[in-house]
Amino acid sequence: xxxxxxxxxxxxxxxxxxxxxxxxxxxxxxxxxxxxxxxxxxxxxxxxxxxxxxxxxxxxxxxxxxxxxxxxxxxxxxxxxxxxxxxxxxxxxxxxxxxxxxxxxxxxxxxxxxxxxxxxxxxxxxxxxxxxxxxxxxxxxxxxxxxxxxxxxxxxxxxxxxxxxxxxxxxxxxxxxxxxxxxxxxxxxxxxxxxxxxxxxxxxxxxxxxxxxxxxxxxxxxxxxxxxxxxxxxxxxxxxxxxxxxxxxxxxxxxxxxxxxxxxxxxxxxxxxxxxxxxxxxxxxxxxxxxxxxxxxxxxxxxxxxxxxxxxxxxxxxxxxxxxxxxxxxxxxxxxxxxxxxxxxxxxxxxxxxxxxxxxxxxxxxxxxxxxxxxxxxxxxxxxxxxxxxxxxxxxxxxxxxxxxxxxxxxxxxxxxxxxxxxxxxxxxxxxxxxxxxxxxxxxxxxxxxxxxxxxxxxxxxxxxxxxxxxxxxxxxxxxxxxxxxxxxxxxxxxxxxxxxxxxxxxxxxxxxxxxxxxxxxxxxxxxxxxxxxxxxxxxxxxxxxxxxxxxxxxxxxxxxxxxxxxxxxxxxxxxxx
Amino acid sequence: xxxxxxxxxxxxxxxxxxxxxxxxxxxxxxxxxxxxxxxxxxxxxxxxxxxxxxxxxxxxxxxxxxxxxxxxxxxxxxxxxxxxxxxxxxxxxxxxxxxxxxxxxxxxxxxxxxxxxxxxxxxxxxxxxxxxxxxxxxxxxxxxxxxxxxxxxxxxxxxxxxxxxxxxxxxxxxxxxxxxxxxxxxxxxxxxxxxxxxxxxxxxxxxxxxxxxxxxxxxxxxxxxxxxxxxxxxxxxxxxxxxxxxxxxxxxxxxxxxxxxxxxxxxxxxxxxxxxxxxxxxxxxxxxxxxxxxxxxxxxxxxxxxxxxxxxxxxxxxxxxx
Numbered sequence: 001x002x003x004x005x006x007x008x009x010x011x012x013x014x015x016x017x018x019x020x021x022x023x024x025x026x027x028x029x030x031x032x033x034x035x036x037x038x039x040x041x042x043x044x045x046x047x048x049x050x051x052x053x054x055x056x057x058x059x060x061x062x063x064x065x066x067x068x069x070x071x072x073x074x075x076x077x078x079x080x081x082x083x084x085x086x087x088x089x090x091x092x093x094x095x096x097x098x099x100x101x102x103x104x105x106x107x108x109x110x111x112x113x114x115x116x117x118x119x120x121x122x123x124x125x126x127x128x129x130x131x132x133x134x135x136x137x138x139x140x141x142x143x144x145x146x147x148x149x150x151x152x153x154x155x156x157x158x159x160x161x162x163x164x165x166x167x168x169x170x171x172x173x174x175x176x177x178x179x180x181x182x183x184x185x186x187x188x189x190x191x192x193x194x195x196x197x198x199x200x201x202x203x204x205x206x207x208x209x210x211x212x213x214x215x216x217x218x219x220x221x222x223x224x225x226x227x228x229x230x231x232x233x234x235x236x237x238x239x240x241x242x243x244x245x246x247x248x249x250x251x252x253x254x255x256x257x258x259x260x261x262x263x264x265x266x267x268x269x270x271x272x273x274x275x276x277x278x279x280x281x282x283x284x285x286x287x288x289x290x291x292x293x294x295x296x297x298x299x300x301x302x303x304x305x306x307x308x309x310x311x312x313x314x315x316x317x318x319x320x321x322x323x324x325x326x327x328x329x330x331x332x333x334x335x336x337x338x339x340x341x342x343x344x345x346x347x348x349x350x351x352x353x354x355x356x357x358x359x360x361x362x363x364x365x366x367x368x369x370x371x372x373x374x375x376x377x378x379x380x381x382x383x384x385x386x387x388x389x390x391x392x393x394x395x396x397x398x399x400x401x402x403x404x405x406x407x408x409x410x411x412x413x414x415x416x417x418x419x420x421x422x423x424x425x426x427x428x429x430x431x432x433x434x435x436x437x438x439x440x441x442x443x444x445x446x447x448x449x450x451x452x453x454x455x456x457x458x459x460x461x462x463x464x465x466x467x468x469x470x471x472x473x474x475x476x477x478x479x480x481x482x483x484x485x486x487x488x489x490x491x492x493x494x495x496x497x498x499x500x501x502x503x504x505x506x507x508x509x510x511x512x513x514x515x516x517x518x519x520x521x522x523x524x525x526x527x528x529x530x531x532x533x534x535x536x537x538x539x540x541x542x543x544x545x546x547x548x549x550x551x552x553x554x555x556x557x558x559x560x561x562x563x564x565x566x567x568x569x570x571x572x573x574x575x576x577x578x
Numbered sequence: 579x580x581x582x583x584x585x586x587x588x589x590x591x592x593x594x595x596x597x598x599x600x601x602x603x604x605x606x607x608x609x610x611x612x613x614x615x616x617x618x619x620x621x622x623x624x625x626x627x628x629x630x631x632x633x634x635x636x637x638x639x640x641x642x643x644x645x646x647x648x649x650x651x652x653x654x655x656x657x658x659x660x661x662x663x664x665x666x667x668x669x670x671x672x673x674x675x676x677x678x679x680x681x682x683x684x685x686x687x688x689x690x691x692x693x694x695x696x697x698x699x700x701x702x703x704x705x706x707x708x709x710x711x712x713x714x715x716x717x718x719x720x721x722x723x724x725x726x727x728x729x730x731x732x733x734x735x736x737x738x739x740x741x742x743x744x745x746x747x748x749x750x751x752x753x754x755x756x757x758x759x760x761x762x763x764x765x766x767x768x769x770x771x772x773x774x775x776x777x778x779x780x781x782x783x784x785x786x787x788x789x790x791x792x793x794x795x796x797x798x799x800x801x802x803x804x805x806x807x808x809x810x811x812x813x814x815x816x817x818x819x820x821x822x823x824x825x826x827x828x829x830x831x832x833x834x835x836x837x838x839x840x841x842x843x844x845x846x847x848x849x850x851x852x853x854x855x856x857x858x859x860x861x862x863x864x865x866x867x868x869x870x871x872x873x874x875x876x877x878x879x880x881x882x883x884x885x886x887x888x889x890x891x892x893x894x895x896x897x898x899x900x
Contacts, residue, residue, distance in 0.1 A: 287743070
């Protein structure tokens, strides 16, 4: 017993030591520190920097003059255009390889390696004329053959990357990928600098398929069906492209080194060495302040981080709306959620702006339709579903849901009590749970979160479609046409993306029309109509389009990133200054 | 003795088979699958089905097991779905990084904790004893992410003595001894955190082992013979107290290769811990299976080594030679 007691005492003492230690730390470095709180350790860093206001530590790094270090999440090392699957591998691919086309800030598809392109009258054939000054880093010129080679790879029977959909609707795809055709019939090399692609169906977003980075045939050539040879080269990091940067080194889980390509067709980059260092959210802002990195991509947008960023005085933020959105998906197969009034009431009944204020400190906006606010397809002329519990209650009454004895609304023996499948280890979810429960309780709706492992949840929702509601996020594409695979009734099948089971003839009609319309203004009108209809139907409770923050040191001149263009798009303008 | 060892190794084979069935079953029956992670998020159901068929995940589970086993026996653990590289390569790329760190920590922890354990036992209930008890409790109770961040803040951000994270400087071109120094420099903080947190159990083990021995009759006999306290403790007592430590040593072997997930992520140490967690989260079956089998076999071998070591140091343990 005595021993037990002393043990307890020891534990108590230990805690007091730990706390005293903390308090002391805060006082050491911060003149007016509040004591005893662990979080202070983080806070006082900024104060400290302000006091000193010394010159930029990043400029003092040994390699500062000619090396830009960009902090980001780990790249996996799939660094070929036909294989990359994460955003972070994509950055490297974008720097090392060039596509025929690219897109600009306004989400317009513009020529890149191509000089110009023509579309046939039936909108089936795209003919590209290539620039003649593009060279791969080994000195060989980039020709139409290389383009044909790259796109044919995607149709190879052994191809196991994620970009089959780029060529699947080209003429001759089946014959090549499943039969014994020796060429993909839809791709025709007319001369060294002219190539044409023919699709089986005229679709407006076919043009977005031409941004695939071009790989040199002479370096990567394989026999049909033997894609492994290319994967072997990828695993050996044998990368030859025409991009602004040449690949130098991949250090797994640590960093990627790139070096400027002096022969790049748009001119030599002003920054000689570029390193992307894999950082961690716990210390990336400290690294920025200490100057061991020059840029940190995707810093969570909240006030805590903002004050840490502002403190040193030499950091700036490139802010833009992220091209993605968070939402609560309703399973509209559920009788209760099939009623549009119930869904609308649920949206009216939740203070989404309040959630955004709490989680993002206001650095995000409420979304009301599945289109980015900066997309040309977006129109403000939609219902904003301002938080209105009274309206929510009225809608539920109208739909016949009366408040029962336990305060939960019921109708025909059914209760408005939902199980919400969500995932663990997310601050987003942890913030959402109490707010949603409280707000919906107010209108007589009960919701119970069912926290699960993310992958298991995806299986439950998309494969088994056995859920009532779930929160997820979609990333958006540059073209609104991709909504087809998310909301068209044909995507309502196991493993399809329309897991909520929306089947609306009007939505189907609009999505079909949008994919076939080639007149920009008419197409725009169709998608605005689509946005409006989605806004009425609310098959999802749209939650947020977050702000994206890329934080950069002021010594990186012209650093930029926007919703539709990654920082890599602006790399040639960037410069390192003292 | 050799016969005994061979027999033990032969016994391991059926055990490994049973373990492999359990692991395979658990991995495959976990809800969720890797299909989505490598496809376009907007892939259609048809594409997902084709991908599943390509990977053979649509076959009955026992067929999948047999196929996997056939490959694994040949040393081919397949391709990691997540990294698109052979599993062997993914593991070998990072496991030595974990190993280097763990070996340093292992050596440090033993070097520090054994003397502390002995002193604490000899001076039981003294101030020194309480101090180390307290210290080791502190080490084991301090959350490593907090302690790690504290060290980073103090030694890297403020004092700038050590790099904030990583294993080498990005863009580093050092080789040979300079590279060793560079890695060593990066390793200081993570090694401190890991060592302090592993001290506790070792100190307690040594201390308790010593105490046990010190209360034995033969120690009293040795003392009554008039031997000096030094000889009693270091020659008579310590040797015998070592025996349980040998067991502990064997159990630590799998630990040498495993990664500390939280620590690796705070210090961006390119070790195996995060690879394992990512593999599990994304259901990278081949990678998960290979890692789990690897650690199971290491654990079995660790136990075997502990038993052998025990027999070697303790003459009282008789090896059954039949």
